[in-house]
Amino acid sequence: MVLVMAIGDLHIPHRAMELPAKFKSMLVPGKIQHIICTGNLCIKEVHDYLKSLCPNLHVTRGVYDEDARYPETETLTIEQFKLGLCHGHKVVPWGDLDSLAMVQRQLDVDILVSGHTHRFMAYKHETGMVINPGSATGSYCGMTYDVNPSIVLMDIDGLRVVVYVYELIDGEVKVEKIDFKKTSATT
């Protein structure tokens, strides 16, 4: 059982000052095995904070990230799943599932995690999932109204993954979960 947190689009300090207190108190170092970040942190402070929660930090480059060294895309294998990560601002139309599916094929992954729209989304299809963890700080985005802060936690166990999404709505943290099972092992 491996815990992976998907988080992104924090836009600190340009559009938000810090992670919401309720999320911060949830995130304790040592509990999560991997953190995958869609991008737009934007400063080193945020990187360091995430790194302190978990040393296995993967970040892809967003529009406003200060660190130019983050890659455009990243893939990693956890248990029986191949995960792909990209920010998503280059996938036009933004948030379009079919275009995202193309990227999923290109990276050859079961689960694609991307961001940019600041809207949480988790879509299942036969061969995998496309997940958008939304914006962890609920920061402004031109294309989404009423952004609620959200982060995603995935519990990967063999062929099965349970996706938990935590959304901060009106000051309260609401949780939802989605189950997905792969039909066959990774080749």
Next chain:
Amino acid sequence: MISDGVEDEEKWLTAGIAGLQQNAFYMHRALDSNNIKDALKYSAQMLSELRTSRLSPHKYYELYMRAFDELRKLEIFFKEESNRSCSIIELYELVQHAGNILPRLYLLCTVGSVYIRSKEAPAKDILKDLVEMCRGIQHPLRGLFLRSYLSQVSRDKLPDIGSEYEGDENTVMDAVEFVLQNFTEMNKLWVRMQHQGPAREKEKREKERNELRDLVGKNLHVLSQIEGIDLELYRDVVLPRVLEQVVNCKDDLAQYYLMDCIIQVFPDEYHLQTLETLLGACPQLQPSVDIKTVLSGLMERLSNYAASSTEVLPEFVQVEAFAKLNNAIGQVIEAQADMPVFGAVALYSSLLTFTLHVHPDRLDYVDQILGACVSKIAGKGKLEAKATKQIVALLSAPLEKYNDIDTALKLSNYPLVMEYLDDRTNKVMSNVIIQSIMKNKTHISTADKVGALFELIKGLIKDLDANNDDEMDEDDFKEEQNSVARLIQMLYNNDPEEMLKLVRRVQSQDDNVTEEETASATPKKIFQILNQTIETLSTVPVPDLALRLYLECAEDSKAQVTALYLIIGTLQRMHTFGVENRDTLTHKATGYSAKLLKKPDQCRAVYACSHLFWVEDQDGVKDVLLCLKRALRIANAAQQMANVAKGSSGSVMLFIEILNKYLYFFEKGNTQITVASIQGLIELVTTEMQSDTSTSDPAADAFLASTIRYIQSQKDKGGATGEKFEAIKV
């Protein structure tokens, strides 16, 4: 030599204790057989040990305590009337036959205590007698302990209101007189110690004096416990008399200790009502007395008093506490011309804390204090670290109290004080201000306030000192700039007009920035943020301008690519333009895409633009296909270049990507994209991949494989989709 002295002292103390205990033994034996005369004889001998001059105060105290214990037992014995074979008056006479004066006086005090208790004579007479007879001992150390003993045994026998010793003849005044006299004499003895002995032992003497100070202070404590002393009595008799002694003794050790004692021991309400008298004594003290600590102590007590209950606040106003304190501080600073800057600032700091507690609404008071500070620190040149620390504390206090930068911005002298800080401290203070704003999440809502605020934190925004050679650690610098960036979050007003003014104000700030490599980081950052802000403001955007703005910002090719995708992505979602405008923009975007630096970037951007030509449910012309074909051409060119450069064809990745786009539009029902065209593309790709000259690319292989799987799965769906895809052969 010194260690010898200590060893000797130990010897003498041991000898003294031994002598004392031996005599005490005989004394008790005499008491057991009711032999008063012998008992008194041995007790006098026992007390003779206290006549020694050889012990330091610390050791003398040990000896004294043992004598004290024995005298307690003696007193208890005499209390029982049946034990005495004589009357108390006779006993009182009897003890005066002791040979040496010191034992005589100790015994007198002891018997005197019993005498008072017997009520056979008025308490006041006996007390007066005792306190005057103690004058017989003028040796400081011995006198102090003797009088201390007197104070202890008389403590519960003072004719206080409600005490059993009160009567027509005995009043509170008598009690007060007694204690005041004892206090005065003890202080005199204490001060005299300063002048005993050679000059080189001054430090040692002062240390010894400090050990004894509580003996003197105890009297004040006793006074504070006398219930019969009301405000009137305190104000008219007690305080003036005590202050008289304090001022007249002209000894800085005593003055400092006793002033502090008075402040700590008597109630705060009394202090408020006697503020003028108390403060009036300050300038009369020796110049070497650390009066600022005393005053700070007083202000702190009064601050706490004010904080304890809101009911007492009117009192402060009534006695004009602020004015009096302010005056007193001014006088002290004037009188002590060589007081260091940090001392003066510390004083004002205490006054500020006081004001914030007592008169939180009087901004004018706060401003006044800041103004006084400015005149004090002006012209002093570079300030030392202690002073700057104090100033930071001074400036931070209003921020913490008001929790609202608005209020602090109203203090006209606030920026003036900041002017005098050196660069480093200015930055520290600026950070404090920013932290305060962020903590309280206060919004800065008008352009004027923004201006005032930026003026305060200008240390962070521009290089104040052009000649500053300080190399700043880059990380620290980034942190600083980031906190300024966060600050911008707080500039907010609901009214868009006001918001625009705010934004313009911030922008104009940038124009004033001095040109310097590192300084340019900030305006760029601020501009970046503003760009994002402008996104929200644009209800009727000027599209060309927006395009240009974004591309102007991007000075390197990577940034240009990002900018272009933002434009394409945004354009794709926008439907506010008329058809003609949209067309223009779409073509412009495609044009820019084709002009990017690197061929793969060009290719990808162009096929991204294909989405601009496509409008859902409208078969929309051949433009989509044309766009994709343009992308194909670029991909081809890229291949050629790779051929020329490396001698082998490059990756077919781009082609596979374009293929997927074909499939995307095919699925959506674009009739321009035919099965044939898709088939053709598939063949092209497979051929390329199988050719000898191609470099193997596992990623491309995987992509093609997953694409084919996708086509297959679409076929397997059956229905309309299945039919559509059926034609494609893989």
